[in-house]
Amino acid sequence: MNSGRLPRPVLALLFVVPFAVIIGVWVVVKHALHVSDDALASPAGVLAAARDLTGWGILPFDVSRSLYRLAIGSVLAAAIGIPIGLLLGTSRTCVAMFAPFLRFFQSVSGIAILPLLIVWFGFTEKTIQIVILYTALVPVIFNTMTGVRTIPPVYSDALATLGGGRLHVIRSVYLPGALASIVVGLRLGIGYGWRALIAGEMLVGAGGLGFMIFDARRFHDLGQIIAGMVILGALYLVIDRLVLAPIEAATIARWGLERT
Amino acid sequence: MARKSTTTVGKDTSRADKAGQRQGARILVDGLSHKFVDQQTGEVVQALEQVDLTIESGEFLTVVGPSGCGKTTLLNAIAGLVHPTGGEVSSDGAVVRGPGRDRGVVFQELAILPWRTVRRNIAHGLEIQKIPRKEREERVGYYVDLMGLSGFENAYPHQLSGGMKQRVAVARTWAADPNVILMDEPFAAVDAQTRITLQEELLRISTVSNNTIMFITHNVDEAVFLGDRVVVMTRRPGRIKALLDCPIPRSERTVDTMARPEFAAFTERVLQLVREEV
Ligand SMILES: Nc1ncnc2c1ncn2[C@@H]1O[C@H](COP(=O)(O)OP(=O)(O)OP(=O)(O)O)[C@@H](O)[C@H]1O
Ligand SMILES: [Mg+2]
Numbered sequence: 088m089n090s091g092r093l094p095r096p097v098l099a100l101l102f103v104v105p106f107a108v109i110i111g112v113w114v115v116v117k118h119a120l121h122v123s124d125d126a127l128a129s130p131a132g133v134l135a136a137a138r139d140l141t142g143w144g145i146l147p148f149d150v151s152r153s154l155y156r157l158a159i160g161s162v163l164a165a166a167i168g169i170p171i172g173l174l175l176g177t178s179r180t181c182v183a184m185f186a187p188f189l190r191f192f193q194s195v196s197g198i199a200i201l202p203l204l205i206v207w208f209g210f211t212e213k214t215i216q217i218v219i220l221y222t223a224l225v226p227v228i229f230n231t232m233t234g235v236r237t238i239p240p241v242y243s244d245a246l247a248t249l250g251g252g253r254l255h256v257i258r259s260v261y262l263p264g265a266l267a268s269i270v271v272g273l274r275l276g277i278g279y280g281w282r283a284l285i286a287g288e289m290l291v292g293a294g295g296l297g298f299m300i301f302d303a304r305r306f307h308d309l310g311q312i313i314a315g316m317v318i319l320g321a322l323y324l325v326i327d328r329l330v331l332a333p334i335e336a337a338t339i340a341r342w343g344l345e346r347t
Numbered sequence: 348m349a350r351k352s353t354t355t356v357g358k359d360t361s362r363a364d365k366a367g368q369r370q371g372a373r374i375l376v377d378g379l380s381h382k383f384v385d386q387q388t389g390e391v392v393q394a395l396e397q398v399d400l401t402i403e404s405g406e407f408l409t410v411v412g413p414s415g416c417g418k419t420t421l422l423n424a425i426a427g428l429v430h431p432t433g434g435e436v437s438s439d440g441a442v443v444r445g446p447g448r449d450r451g452v453v454f455q456e457l458a459i460l461p462w463r464t465v466r467r468n469i470a471h472g473l474e475i476q477k478i479p480r481k482e483r484e485e486r487v488g489y490y491v492d493l494m495g496l497s498g499f500e501n502a503y504p505h506q507l508s509g510g511m512k513q514r515v516a517v518a519r520t521w522a523a524d525p526n527v528i529l530m531d532e533p534f535a536a537v538d539a540q541t542r543i544t545l546q547e548e549l550l551r552i553s554t555v556s557n558n559t560i561m562f563i564t565h566n567v568d569e570a571v572f573l574g575d576r577v578v579v580m581t582r583r584p585g586r587i588k589a590l591l592d593c594p595i596p597r598s599e600r601t602v603d604t605m606a607r608p609e610f611a612a613f614t615e616r617v618l619q620l621v622r623e624e625v
Contacts, residue, residue, distance in 0.1 A: 239456070239458075241454055241456050241458040242458055242460060244426075244428050244446065244452075244454070244458065245452070245454060245458035245459075245460075246471075246475075247428070247445070247446035247447075248426055248428070248446045248447070248448065248450060248451055248452040248520075248525075249448055249451070249471055249472040249475050249519070249520075249523050250447065250448025250472065250475050250476060250523070251471075251475045255475055259460065259463075259471070260460070263460070263462040264462070266462075338462070341503065342461045342462045342503055342505065343461060343503055343504070343505025343506070344461060344462075344505075
């Protein structure tokens with residue numbers, strides 16, 4: 088990896104720069120062009136909206152609801168997707184058979200199946216849960232499967248000559264060997280799942296951050312809408328940092344493997 | 348043509364036979380031919396052609412031959428990792444149909460796992476055999492010392508030099524204590540000094556442990572120093588060009604006996620045969 092010439096702490100904080108730039112542009116546009124609050128809230132207005140929403144207890148309620156849904160969906164996607172991906176990846180025939188199938192569903196986004204789910208399950212929690220699971224599952228299966236295919240076959244040969252059976256090979260070779268890919272799949276899956284979740288909440292209307300943002304349009308409350316958007320993105324960054332990055336640091340980086 | 352046998356060697360046929368009472372298996376390679384078909388181009392490569400070879404129980408056989416002549420293919424067929432397109436391999440009369448822990452392999456590509464530390468790589472075979480922790484740690488400790496890996500027990504393979512990785516790979520196979528040991532250029536990346544130590548150690552272990560050993564190398568000195576017999580293979584398609592008995596018994600080999608004229612003459616003969624094929 089190219090670490091450049093900058094010291095580590097500086098590198099770690101560089102991510103702030105593009106955010107600062109976009110906020111700068113926002114402020115300039117808002118004040119220099121005298122844009123009204125009905126068309127664009129100011130950063131201060133957004134902060135105020137976030138404070139109000141928090142004060143009323145709406146924001147914590149909706150955020151925890153969305154996060155809870157995402158957590159359930161992601162855990163289910165990992166628990167179902169990783170074993171399926173490992174099994175499919177062990178055979179070239181399975182990969183040939185299922186890769187186009189998975190790609191097909193990867194391109195049919197969760198939002199596109201929402202109408203179908205609403206017809207089947209109505210405006211319910213179940214509809215939202217299925218959308219997240221569906222969206223997160225496909226990339227987890229796909230990346231786990233392709234990850235297994237990239238493992239040098241000599242590793243499983245070696246285990247076989249040590250007397251290891253299929254389970255040993257799956258546990259000691261396929262799972263750790265595909266982990267870099269699995270993490271990529273989880274990253275994509277959780278990212279897509281988060282988006283699908285917000286869309287689902289907007290349509291289904293059973294609370295959650297998506298519902299909160301969508302609901303704010305009724306009062307033309309741009310501060311609230313933008314606050315919701317910012318929180319969406321920020322939460323995803325935090326999830327990525329707190330959940331996925333530590334997995335990578337503890338495993339892939341320690342083993343000296345490249346991230347795929 | 349050997350007798351066809353109904354028993355087959357697959358997984359885990361021989362339980363850990365304790366050293367001492369062990370009798371290394373007799374390996375019979377009978378009319379072995381192998382063709383590789385390239386997946387993309389469909390091109391056919393004849394790697395081995397009609398190889399007949401017996402490795403006696405407890406014998407140390409070394410194999411030399413030009414690069415690409417099929418040495419690794421032969422080893423993989425004995426290990427059960429390659430299913431030959433012609434002929435067959437049997438171990439103590441049982442036809443080899445797949446890999447098993449009775450035939451341990453040190454791979455040319457090493458194949459130690461990047462996600463396991465040195466200690467856990469060496470212990471891997473013992474973990475699979477469910478050897479109790481205490482005994483496992485003792486055996487691993489023994490091989491860590493033997494291989495000069497002390498201080499690196501908790502390092503991951505990417506933190507090791509090429510020669511150290513090879514020693515881990517050798518230790519992993521030896522620690523699992525297989526009946527037959529198949530080694531594919533295991534000391535190729537080890538420095539000259541360590542190499543001599545490891546050769547002497549291998550010689551010592553092999554004389555007491557009674558394993559059947561097949562050892563592939565590019566180094567003729569190594570082949571004659573270690574082997575009871577030396578196989579010289581032809582260019583591809585690989586056949587047996589010559590099979591030579593080493594003039595000095597394995598148990599009597601030291602740096603001194605190697606300096607004897609008959610040994611030097613033997614080395615020269617093998618070199619000559621190898622040169623004809625390059
Ligand atoms: N999986 C494969 N697919 C196609 N061809 C192969 C395959 N494996 C080996 N070969 C070919 O078979 C021949 C013998 O290969 P092998 O690896 O047995 O040679 P080797 O004697 O071990 O060589 P080296 O001394 O370089 O290790 C080579 O020409 C090689 O290109
Ligand atoms: Mg080879």
